[in-house]
Amino acid sequence: MEQLTFIELAKLLISFAVLAPSGHNSQPWKFQVVDNKIIITPDYSKQLDVVDKENRELFISLGCAVQNLQTAASHFGYNSNYIYNDGKIIVTITKQDVYNDDTLFDAIKKRHTFRGSFTGEKIPANSIQSIENEGNVSVMVYESECRESEIIKQKITEGNEIQMSDTAFKRELISWMRFNKKQVNETHNGLCYNVLGFPATPKPIGRKIIGMFLNPKSQNKTDDAVNASASAFCVFGVKENNDRNWIELGVFLERFLLKITSEGLAYSFSNQPCEILSLNQKLQQELALTHYPSVIIRVGYGKEPKNFAPREEVKL
Numbered sequence: 001m002e003q004l005t006f007i008e009l010a011k012l013l014i015s016f017a018v019l020a021p022s023g024h025n026s027q028p029w030k031f032q033v034v035d036n037k038i039i040i041t042p043d044y045s046k047q048l049d050v051v052d053k054e055n056r057e058l059f060i061s062l063g064c065a066v067q068n069l070q071t072a073a074s075h076f077g078y079n080s081n082y083i084y085n086d087g088k089i090i091v092t093i094t095k096q097d098v099y100n101d102d103t104l105f106d107a108i109k110k111r112h113t114f115r116g117s118f119t120g121e122k123i124p125a126n127s128i129q130s131i132e133n134e135g136n137v138s139v140m141v142y143e144s145e146c147r148e149s150e151i152i153k154q155k156i157t158e159g160n161e162i163q164m165s166d167t168a169f170k171r172e173l174i175s176w177m178r179f180n181k182k183q184v185n186e187t188h189n190g191l192c193y194n195v196l197g198f199p200a201t202p203k204p205i206g207r208k209i210i211g212m213f214l215n216p217k218s219q220n221k222t223d224d225a226v227n228a229s230a231s232a233f234c235v236f237g238v239k240e241n242n243d244r245n246w247i248e249l250g251v252f253l254e255r256f257l258l259k260i261t262s263e264g265l266a267y268s269f270s271n272q273p274c275e276i277l278s279l280n281q282k283l284q285q286e287l288a289l290t291h292y293p294s295v296i297i298r299v300g301y302g303k304e305p306k307n308f309a310p311r312e313e314v315k316l
């Protein structure tokens with residue numbers, strides 16, 4: 001690769017960082033470049049006050065972006081490490097001579113949150129259980145037909161009943177929905193009609209229609225079908241609930257998502273039981289988890305989507 005200035009390299013790496021998942025596709029990150037460092041800070045204007053009061057999902061999203069950035073750095077022949085200090089994630093980049101395995105790098109552009117029912121084909125036994133727990137974070141993988149998965153499914157149902165009856169939750173969710181191309185092009189963020197599989201509509205009509213569909217019964221119908229087609233459920237947790245651990249979990253989660261993507265698997269989030277405190281506590285108890293549940297995903301095989309969630313242009 002031709003010699004890049006640090007700012008050119010930083011822009012290149014950041015273009016991969018922002019392909020990370022984020023709650024409601026809010027992209028709650030800001031980037032700064034100083035010397036040989038890329039500094040990532042939360043963009044609190046993107047906070048999800050209702051669904052993510054404590055900013056747990058916000059910090060997990062930042063951790064996902066860090067993992068993408070580090071994977072890209074390694075691909076282009078750079079070493080990187082990150083520290084979290086004083087509310088800032090500081091990623092230091094240094095030159096190295098060894099080029100690393102590109103499997104995870106190739107998965108950055110392929111990874112997406114799957115929006116639909118899985119094919120139902122089973123994942124070969126143990127294929128996703130090889131990922132180790134590390135540091136302050138953990139993942140538990142459950143095959144779809146075990147007792148634990150039944151508990152998770154039941155908590156998803158209860159979560160939908162609570163969230164889909166909560167006006168503030170629905171208002172926030174709808175505010176992140178993009179109902180037509182014009183709105184997508186104006187924001188380059190949020191949950192877009194063509195990604196969710198809806199036809200384009202003028203915003204006021206879309207809001208009205210979605211408002212009618214956002215109820216416990218129809219959400220549970222959709223989730224029941226997805227849950228029934230999933231091969232496995234994974235619960236990610238942290239030892240202590242704090243910013244540092246949530247970032248560490250995001251790094252771990254994104255590495256996991258890139259790995260399963262590279263293996264041809266699809267996944268979707270179903271985080272309701274983690275987002276509602278009473279359900280979160282019950283889930284931890286009933287699954288006998290040592291860590292606090294923070295993210296739930298379902299894994300299976302799925303078709304390649306036609307449309308991808310958009311990303312904002314990064315301003316440095």
Ligand SMILES: Cc1cc2nc3c(=O)[nH]c(=O)nc-3n(C[C@H](O)[C@H](O)[C@H](O)COP(=O)(O)O)c2cc1C
Nearest residue numbers: 021022023024025057060061112113269270271309
């Ligand atoms: C911490 C976290 C929690 C999420 N929770 C949910 C969820 O409960 N339901 C859902 O459909 N998507 C959830 N998502 C997925 C985002 O909506 C998705 O990442 C975003 O729309 C961007 O799309 P992409 O992942 O395909 O790039 C979550 C993402 C993150 C990082």
